Amino acid sequence: MAAKRPAADDGQAARTDGAVAPQPRGSVMRDVARLAGVSHQTVSRVLNEHPNVRQETRRRVLEAMQALNYRRNLAARTLVTRRSGTLGVVGLETTLFGPASMLYGIEDAARTAGYFVTVASVRTLERRSVLEAVDRLCQQSVEGIVAIAPKPAVTNALVQVPSGLASVGVGGGADDDAVPTVRIDNAAGARLATQHLLDLGHSTVHHVAGPPDWPEARERVEGWRGTLYAAGAPVPPVEPGSWSAQSGYEQGQALARDPAVTAVFCGNDQIALGLLRALHEAGRRVPHEVSVVGFDDMPDSGYFLPPLTTIHQDFAELGRRSLTVLLDQIQHPGDRPADHVLLSPELVVRASTAPPRA
Amino acid sequence: MAAKRPAADDGQAARTDGAVAPQPRGSVMRDVARLAGVSHQTVSRVLNEHPNVRQETRRRVLEAMQALNYRRNLAARTLVTRRSGTLGVVGLETTLFGPASMLYGIEDAARTAGYFVTVASVRTLERRSVLEAVDRLCQQSVEGIVAIAPKPAVTNALVQVPSGLASVGVGGGADDDAVPTVRIDNAAGARLATQHLLDLGHSTVHHVAGPPDWPEARERVEGWRGTLYAAGAPVPPVEPGSWSAQSGYEQGQALARDPAVTAVFCGNDQIALGLLRALHEAGRRVPHEVSVVGFDDMPDSGYFLPPLTTIHQDFAELGRRSLTVLLDQIQHPGDRPADHVLLSPELVVRASTAPPRA
DNA sequence: CGCTAACTTGTGATCGGTAACAACTGGGGT
DNA sequence: ACCCCAGTTGTTACCGATCACAAGTTAGCG
Numbered sequence: 001m002a003a004k005r006p007a008a009d010d011g012q013a014a015r016t017d018g019a020v021a022p023q024p025r026g027s028v029m030r031d032v033a034r035l036a037g038v039s040h041q042t043v044s045r046v047l048n049e050h051p052n053v054r055q056e057t058r059r060r061v062l063e064a065m066q067a068l069n070y071r072r073n074l075a076a077r078t079l080v081t082r083r084s085g086t087l088g089v090v091g092l093e094t095t096l097f098g099p100a101s102m103l104y105g106i107e108d109a110a111r112t113a114g115y116f117v118t119v120a121s122v123r124t125l126e127r128r129s130v131l132e133a134v135d136r137l138c139q140q141s142v143e144g145i146v147a148i149a150p151k152p153a154v155t156n157a158l159v160q161v162p163s164g165l166a167s168v169g170v171g172g173g174a175d176d177d178a179v180p181t182v183r184i185d186n187a188a189g190a191r192l193a194t195q196h197l198l199d200l201g202h203s204t205v206h207h208v209a210g211p212p213d214w215p216e217a218r219e220r221v222e223g224w225r226g227t228l229y230a231a232g233a234p235v236p237p238v239e240p241g242s243w244s245a246q247s248g249y250e251q252g253q254a255l256a257r258d259p260a261v262t263a264v265f266c267g268n269d270q271i272a273l274g275l276l277r278a279l280h281e282a283g284r285r286v287p288h289e290v291s292v293v294g295f296d297d298m299p300d301s302g303y304f305l306p307p308l309t310t311i312h313q314d315f316a317e318l319g320r321r322s323l324t325v326l327l328d329q330i331q332h333p334g335d336r337p338a339d340h341v342l343l344s345p346e347l348v349v350r351a352s353t354a355p356p357r358a
Numbered sequence: 359m360a361a362k363r364p365a366a367d368d369g370q371a372a373r374t375d376g377a378v379a380p381q382p383r384g385s386v387m388r389d390v391a392r393l394a395g396v397s398h399q400t401v402s403r404v405l406n407e408h409p410n411v412r413q414e415t416r417r418r419v420l421e422a423m424q425a426l427n428y429r430r431n432l433a434a435r436t437l438v439t440r441r442s443g444t445l446g447v448v449g450l451e452t453t454l455f456g457p458a459s460m461l462y463g464i465e466d467a468a469r470t471a472g473y474f475v476t477v478a479s480v481r482t483l484e485r486r487s488v489l490e491a492v493d494r495l496c497q498q499s500v501e502g503i504v505a506i507a508p509k510p511a512v513t514n515a516l517v518q519v520p521s522g523l524a525s526v527g528v529g530g531g532a533d534d535d536a537v538p539t540v541r542i543d544n545a546a547g548a549r550l551a552t553q554h555l556l557d558l559g560h561s562t563v564h565h566v567a568g569p570p571d572w573p574e575a576r577e578r579v580e581g582w583r584g585t586l587y588a589a590g591a592p593v594p595p596v597e598p599g600s601w602s603a604q605s606g607y608e609q610g611q612a613l614a615r616d617p618a619v620t621a622v623f624c625g626n627d628q629i630a631l632g633l634l635r636a637l638h639e640a641g642r643r644v645p646h647e648v649s650v651v652g653f654d655d656m657p658d659s660g661y662f663l664p665p666l667t668t669i670h671q672d673f674a675e676l677g678r679r680s681l682t683v684l685l686d687q688i689q690h691p692g693d694r695p696a697d698h699v700l701l702s703p704e705l706v707v708r709a710s711t712a713p714p715r716a
Numbered sequence: 717c718g719c720t721a722a723c724t725t726g727t728g729a730t731c732g733g734t735a736a737c738a739a740c741t742g743g744g745g746t
Numbered sequence: 747a748c749c750c751c752a753g754t755t756g757t758t759a760c761c762g763a764t765c766a767c768a769a770g771t772t773a774g775c776g
Contacts, residue, residue: 041725041765044763052723072497073437075432075763076433077764078763080731081763097453100453103461104449108451108479118476136469141433244657245657273662274661299603304635307635386733387732398756400755402733410754430733432733434731434732435732435734437731437761437763438761439734
């Protein structure tokens with residue numbers, strides 16, 4: 001028997017002193033098979049829960065695996081099955097609350113479904129770096145790609161993905177029909193916020209927007225503007241900004257000087273935080289003189305001064321849903337049109353909004 | 359030539375209609391070799407930048423790779439080299455600012471070093487779930503594991519890692535010498551904060567701590583307490599809490615009622631946020647009546663009301679340094695004692711601290 | 717008792733790379 | 747002219763799993 005693999009043992013010994021030490025080798029299927037007194041194929045059957053294995057044999061194999069602390073080699077399995085059991089995530093290198101939460105939602109759902117997750121983060125959302133990230137994931141032979149995709153460059157890059165590879169964009173805007181997406185209804189969220197302020201009696205609502213090149217920000221602007229139109233309220237101008245508290249603070253300083261401003265809807269909670277500070281410094285009290293609404297419902301926004309009324313979106317759920325879509329694609333690789341899942345955000349009323357002073 | 363691989367084309371056709379479609383196969387090394395008119399081994403040499411390949415040959419191979427859009431199959435490479443080029447991260451499923459930042463720091467450094475990153479997140483820090491996560495990563499045959507390790511259960515689980523596998527804990531406490539760690543000097547940070555307040559003239563400093571079962575929280579308590587001792591200041595009692603704004607708010611309500619409280623050091627910035635709200639609601643002005651210091655320097659804390667004086671720690675750097683340690687272990691697998699890297703945090707003075715009122 | 721069907725198990729090929737070794741080139745030194 | 751060595755390329759075995767197929771075993775049934 002040993003004669004069949006002449007180089008096995010000797011070769012192993014002869015290989016010492018390599019430049020970079022290879023991983024120490026654990027036991028492999030052959031070892032388990034030998035210990036259990038069966039063929040390697042039977043071990044494989046037990047592992048893959050093939051029905052036609054005698055109970056007694058299965059027990060022996062499982063015992064041998066236990067005894068040898070056997071772990072199946074995924075590389076070998078991947079090589080032959082062409083299925084890696086791995087999904088890729090293209091993530092933006094940011095600590096914005098949303099993206100981070102989505103990542104964990106995705107990982108959680110992937111684990112439940114029996115998949116591994118590898119991350120390729122990009123520092124910028126340029127087309128080139130996204131393509132590079134996708135390429136890295138393809139090398140890993142991932143079975144599908146989730147792109148945390150706030151900007152079109154990302155989903156566009158997905159279109160270039162080698163044909164047949166499943167993909168989904170999560171949490172961005174809706175600008176490309178070719179790639180399935182899962183996102184929240186930003187316009188609806190903006191409408192909720194704006195209408196809430198109008199309903200309180202404000203004659204109009206100002207808006208401090210996120211970066212204009214982010215579709216999410218644009219959709220929120222449109223929802224806000226549409227609501228004002230529908231109500232016949234004047235539409236104040238919008239200045240370009242970023243997602244940061246600093247941006248909210250800077251624009252807030254200007255708004256605070258304008259006594260006509262009684263209600264402000266912010267592109268996200270961080271902007272709202274900056275705005276609150278600017279209003280406070282200018283001596284304008286919230287919500288008595290100015291009402292403020294945010295977007296995202298970060299864990300902290302209930303503890304702002306005052307606690308922030310905002311639009312809640314469930315990032316973890318977004319991550320989970322994106323995985324549902326992705327797995328569906330993997331299992332039924334029909335080329336029917338990409339689906340677009342749209343989740344509804346909710347208004348959370350806290351203490352930063354009130355009717356305008358008479 | 360074709361006779362050598364009789365099943366290649368026919369087998370492919372016969373395999374249609376499998377239950378789950380395997381990945382569509384791209385071109386492989388053999389295809390590139392054929393197109394370039396060389397052997398597959400030469401292609402391998404070009405790929406691995408082996409020096410002894412004629413310039414002209416290399417050019418032809420590269421062209422062929424380009425033309426066929428060739429991508430090397432990492433599973434095959436891993437199988438034979440026993441090196442996966444992948445590192446594993448055990449991450450806590452949380453959106454705390456710190457862990458999320460570290461993840462990106464790690465991924466960034468890993469990419470630079472030519473490694474992939476796969477994530478295994480855990481929902482709780484129990485020993486069992488951490489072990490399970492480590493096991494998942496081992497299956498992936500990662501070459502090293504970074505554990506975002508705020509609690510000892512995590513680093514302890516690392517000790518159980520199959521011998522020879524490199525590992526490092528990042529960002530937790532220092533309670534186990536067996537596993538290398540990279541973390542910031544929490545006690546030193548706490549001393550900075552406390553001393554800052556004492557230097558302003560406060561007769562003592564109160565503390566709202568993080569969860570007592572987190573070493574990080576405990577180290578901060580010790581740093582604070584030690585500084586008070588050294589200054590001969592009375593040491594107020596510490597209540598158990600969590601890292602959340604809610605915890606800060608609840609404990610803040612009690613502190614706000616006590617007129618003897620003029621300076622508070624918080625376990626992190628979120629706690630400080632809650633505390634600020636409690637003080638505000640109780641009508642105690644910050645910093646004029648009460649000074650507050652946080653810990654972490656989240657991006658938003660400069661926009662709290664008032665802007666928060668806090669201890670800055672560089673999470674991304676923490677992630678990068680952990681990778682340095684890990685790669686060092688991989689390249690020099692000597693069994694010398696584990697190193698422990700300790701980064702120094704910095705005091706950032708903003709507007710939430712001032713001398714006590716006369 | 718023989719025969720087929722279902723269950724169980726083993727054998728050999730294969731996935732796509734890399735490692736080891738052999739074979740073939742073309743100078744440079746004596 | 748000869749040898750040797752370095753540079754270049756090809757051949758073959760191998761990593762550790764799965765798959766297809768064959769072979770042996772048991773059971774059911776006329």
